[in-house]
Amino acid sequence: MERFSEHDELAVVLAELRPTPEAEFAAELDAWVTAGCPPRSRARRLLPLSGSLRIPRPRQIAFGAGVTALIAVAIATALISTTDSGNPARMAIDRSSGGSLLNAFSGPVSESTSPEGASAVEAQAAFPSSGRAIERSARIALLADPEDVADDSAQVFAAVHDAHGIVLRSNTTQGAAGRAGATFDLLVPSARLNDALAAISAIDEVGSRHDATTDITAPTVAVGKRLHETRAGIDSLLSQLASAETESEREALEIELRRERGHAAALQAQLAHLHRRTHYSHLSVRIETGDSPASTGAWGFDDALGSAGHILGVAAGVTLVGLAVLAPLAILALLAWLAHRTWLRIRREHALSRRV
Amino acid sequence: MEQVLAATEAPRDADLAFEALYRSSRDDVYAYVAGLLRDRAAAEEVTATAFERAYRKRSRFDPNRGSGRAWLFGIARNAALDELRRRKRQAELAVDPADLDEPHAHEDAERRETRLLLASALAELAPRERELVALKFFAGLSNAEIATVVGTSESNAGTRLHRILEKLREACDGAL
DSSP states (O other), rough: OOSSSSSHHHHHHHTTTTTOHHHHHHHHHHHHHHHHHHHHHHHHHSSSSSSOOOOHHHHHHHHHHHHHHHHHHHHHHOOOOOHHOOOOOHHHHOOOOHHHHHHHSSSOOEEEESSSOHHHHHHHHHSSOOOEEEEEEEEEEOOOGGGHHHHHHHHHHHHHHHTTTTTEEEEEESTTTTOOOEEEEEEEEEEGHHHHHHHHHSEEEEEEEEEEEEOOOOHHHHHHHHHHHHHHHHHHHHHHHTTTOHHHHHHHHHHHHHHHHHHHHHHHHHHHHHHHHHEEEEEEEEOOOOOOOHHHOOOOHHHHHHHHHHHHHHHHHHHHHHHHHHHHHHHHHHHEEEEEEHHHHHHHHHHOOOOO | OOHHHHHHOOOOHHHHHHHHOOOOOOOOHHHHHHOOOOOHEEEEEEEHHHHHHHHHGGGGGOOOSSSSHHHHEEEHHHHHHHHHHHHHHOOSSSHHHHHHSSSOOTOOHHHHHHHHEEEEEEESHHHHHHHHIIIIIOOOOOOOHHHHHTTOHHHHHHHHHHHHHHHHHHHHHTOO
16 A cells, blocks of 8 residues: 555645744744844844854864964064075175175174274274284275265375275266265275274265174184195105105105195295285275265255155065065965865765764 | 845845845744754754854845845755754754644544654655755755755756655555
8 A cells, every 4th residue: 555646745744744943933033133133142142042152173273273373484484584684794794895805714703883983993903912813894985975076086095095005996986966976995904994994084974884803813823834834844855855866766756845835835825815814904985975965965856756766665665575475375364265165065065974 | 035135235125135035934944954953952043043144144145146045045054064063963853753743633543644654754864865855845945946055956956856755655655
């Protein structure tokens, strides 16, 4: 016997099994809608329902902690890289016009930068380290009016001449403020470096001054010792040569002697170079005619335009850096959101597949 | 209803449209959720949650992606599945015993036995099958709306429903 001959009959009985809400619940839900659907926190006080608070699961907490850690690492990396690029000591070495000299040293470095002129070199002069080989270098920037550039340049030459220094390179440009200027690459006897700096500082207003010292005692001593040993070896070879009895023995000693003499010459050159670095200081002088209020004494439309351009440039740079930081974070957040949605969909379907 | 939801831009009109959708679907949503969860208290909570979510998302309803009822039942389905995940259990019966124990007026014994047999067969169905029955016969959705809610094609939804009805009929006949 068939209880249901047609699906329609089955559908009718199924419809009779349809659950219906309690009148009390329906009335409370109606009241919630009539009240304009207030937030659930208020609605839940009206509805005696369970499970109002959802506690995050360990996996969700771990996910959040992971994302937070990732963001923290990204920000820290960005900050560290910014700090490194802005390290004044590193920048001073990179920008130093005496970089070729500084790059060759192996000893400790001390530096100081002062717009007023108080310097490590003066401190070094006040407390000389006897027996130490010290290499010194300095940079000084003068602020001048455009029409004074030629005169100031002549005074720089005179100061170098008075200090018995050497002009390695010089470059002078005439023109309007900002374009006119001069640069000098100089070697000055270390003993006269302070006199030269004082003379140059008196030419015009000092914009900035940077001094550095490098202790090259260790390489100097090492090269001197190796030279002494090589010379002792040459003396020994000469003694052996005098007492040599056979022709072949003499030839072998002469070959060895030539090689040792070549080695001694190379060491001698190295030592001379180190002594030059100690005896002569590298001095870089720059005469600038920028649009500094102190040098021009006025602030006009061009200055305003320049300032506006500078501000816009800085703002664009800051925006670019901000985007560079935020864009990866936004992509990460988007990927995390998409992954969360997919994960949620899978978990929901999985819940439906679970059978009692 | 869905046209009203989509066409209205003024907040007041949208609220009225939502209220109309609520009035026409409240009992259907509850019936579907209760049929799926088989827990009266949980069904009430999930129904309220579903309407709250629908109210919050009412501006995002897109009539091109289905009817207003299908959209609402999609939200109710997610809320119900979240509840299933949270509880990690399902109730034993498709409907509360109270619904079956209350004899309908003028009901004869054979009719009552038939209902009990069918309720038992319904409880034996897989949750995914029981969900389709709830959407079709408790909530009264069309095959097209069911397809939208569960994310399948209309023909597939119809075919699956037909198989489920056959399964239920065989279960009831086999019990005789």
